[in-house]
Amino acid sequence: MKALVTGATGFVGSHLVDRLIEKNYEVYCLKRKTSSTKWLDGKNVKFVEGDLFSNEALENCIKEMDYVFHVAGLVKAKTKQGFYHGNTEATKNLLEITYKVNPDIKKFIFISSLAAAGPTLTDKAKDENDKPDPITTYGITKLKAEEEAEKYMDKFPVTIIRPPAVFGPRDTEILIYFKTFSKGLNSVIGLDAKYLSLVFVEDLVDGIVLAAENDIANGQKYFICLDKPYNWDDIGTVTSKLLGRKAFKIRLPHSVVYSVGYLAQLFSTFSKNPATLNIEKCKDITQLKWVCSNEKAKKELGFKNKNTLEEGFKKTIDWYREMKWI
Secondary structure, rough: OEEEEEEOHHHHHHHHHHHHOOOOOEEEEEEOOOOOOOOOOOEEEEEEEOOOOOOHHHHHHHOOOOEEOOOOOOOOOOOHHHHHHHHHHHHHHHHHHHHHEEEEEEEEEEEEOHHOOOOOOOOOOOOOOOOOOOOHHHHHHHHHHHHHHHOOOOOOEEEEEEEEEOOOOOOOOHHHHHHHHHHOOEEOOOOOEEEEEEHHHHHHHHHHHHHOOOOOHHEEEEOOOOOOOEEEHHHHHHHHHOOOOOOEEEEEHHHHHHHHHHHHHHHHHHHHOOOOOOOHHHHHHOEEEEOOOOOHHHHOOHHHHHHOOHHHHHHHHHHHHHHHOO
């Protein structure tokens, strides 16, 4: 089986490539000239030079594929148009090309985000039937990308995966939390408990492959996550145990978070790079709940987490230590 993976040089994409190689797929990786291939070097993959708007290169590749795994997406941008271009328009273009050159493809799998569904506003975890209500430009553009994917569900097999926060080896986002904690500081946002769903990257890619290889997933959306949500006290307890140290907990009021986000966004106007923390990101991280349910994936796909939160954290921390990142 031949599979194209977009976003293959990134965190989730590179782990998906590893799993597909394990399953004897012939893997093609879309790669910009400026992209680092450090997670793919020496592996049995073929590179496709270009980006999500390199139509000729994409057409020549996709016409030979059995699967397209669209993992690439833009999580930071200087402007709202940047998000639309990198998420919505890019997904639309990839779908159009796939239908044009390979309408008999076995499956097109789009990796969206819990952000497209929005935060959880009730005591019930979000499921795939809930009306989406994204609160950031990132979430809105991922939802619009989902809507583009839905337009093709009667033309060829399409499946949408919505992961929550993903952690694991190679990730640089949760690394910041572990590095800070290892230095004795545990910063918690807000004065109230905040709950979130998480998924270990190895379990996420298992879910993605299950969705790709099962016809029941055609035309469906799935949340892939751990069986239960966690609050930051739970996460801190597990982290303290695995790092073998306690950290001083500082609770940052929302007003402080927004002030820092405002200043970071202001200063980013003088930089070519977008701010990691901005006003929209503040809105995101100050929500009480980002909680979703994996019941549909378990029932229809046979999805099962092979790692608990503690097991996934241990593998992640051990890898960070091996790489001397912490």
